[in-house]
Amino acid sequence: MIVAQVFLILLTIGFLAPVVWALLSAFKPANDIIRAPLSFDPTTFTLDNYTAMFEDVPIGSGFVNTGIVLLVKGTITLFCAPLAAYAFAKYDFRGKNLIFGAVLVTLMLPTIVLIIPLLLEMKQLGWVNTYQALILPGAVDAFAIFWMRQVIAAVPDELLDAARVDGCGEFGIFWRVVLPVIRPGIAGLAVLTLMNIYNDFVWPVVIASSDARATLQVVLSTLAQNITGNRIGADYATVTGELLAASSVALIPLLVLFIALQRHFINGILAGSVKG
Template sequence: MTTRIARPAPVPGRSRALPATIGSQAFLLLLALAFLAPVAWALISAFKPATQIISDPVGLDLTALTLDNYRRMFADVPIGQGFLNTAVVLVAKGAITLFCAPLAAYAFAKYRFPGRDLLFGMVLITLMLPTIVLIIPLLLEMKALGWVNTYQALVLPGAVDAFAIFWMRQVIADVPDELLDAARVDGAGEFGIFTRIVLPVIRPALAGLAVLTVMNIYNDFVWPVVVASSERMATLQVVLSTLAQNITGNRVGADYATVTGELLAAASIALIPLLLVFVALQRHFINGILAGSVKG
């Protein structure tokens, strides 16, 4: 007597799903390489001699690698002052955004008061206004206050961002009202409810907002270049935009190759802080982006 071992029935669609998954991963890998290739080229070329960057852009001679571009860049460009100004603005403006936006969102999401929807709609309308439309009125206001070329002008305008309020409001709206009511019954104050109940729940979304806020402030160029025209108050992005003029102005006979090498060196230095922040907080950033996307 022979015994037949029953084989499991094939799962419908499984054979087709595997090639589709491999194809998707291959496409994403190619897309990632396309995005990373220019960054990798800039980082590597910053260590090449200036003349070699122009004569042989894609070649790489490991024996010719040098730090000359970085030495000349630090001597010609006040990039340290740009980093300092950006750090001050980043800490002050980021703290205001991450403190005020969740509080405003909590009020819009959980309180009922006359004109709430109208006021929230006005906040959303500001998202539709191009930044260029607001520059002239804001600049006139800063001039009237005597804040041109000051940290106040760099920090306060736009510190409470409408997008941050909208995002936090959508996340806080999913917090069960029963948790808040139970805390009120136990005698907790409103600010205590926010800090002890709401904040731990929305922490992933708040971490994602922190990453986006850091990126937006760090990369901001239009407003700083308008309101902080002096070299003493220039942020990093403004310093990078005037690199070529600073290099040619500080060195007689600086050619195109020299300028290119120092530009790549400065861009590489500017990339490091943002890259470190994203690598350190990428898990929180992804969780924050997904926060509130799953209902139930």
């Protein structure tokens, strides 16, 4: 037991050390980050990296675009995926297993394979550099449906039959009976969905080529170019300091989200592990 605890502590330190270093280094003078990367002198504490970063990088618009995509795309996923999963888990219809198998097959397709077809489709629809293109593709993905099917399959059929006897409609059964029972699973899916959308980079960098629709991850990927383009004579230390500042700011929403929903996330993981 002691050996296991020591191992977990060392593993935790190994995972947290780079994050702590990045957070502390963002408050160091830019030259000190390069000159003495592993040291931290509280007397040299400064906000210059953050001030310069907000002047050089359009991180605010990145947050706004990411927030819009998170809100709309997350809502679509959390509403439609449980409905589809409910049909697969509790209804018998012709071709159900075939359709569900086809849904699962899409999990094995790498994202890069779908980039060109999706881009051509968005071009035909005139949706390049629009919120529609950022939101709709992948709004209801196979993993979300599979996750919720596993959760809903554990709901006793007797609850559904009792609701039908009481005269409840099919959507009413889902909304009033199933939904309250699977709330932990939805909470877990919500955390994973929001994290995936927030960290998504490949599709946004392809479809949102303009700064007006660039999400936070796209803004961060072009951060060095923005800094050197907006500041004449910007050196490696300046770029590094502002990059650490921007990364620290981008990390805050995920930390807050995980800390606030940690209990629901763990319960959702356990709920999603039920075999249906």
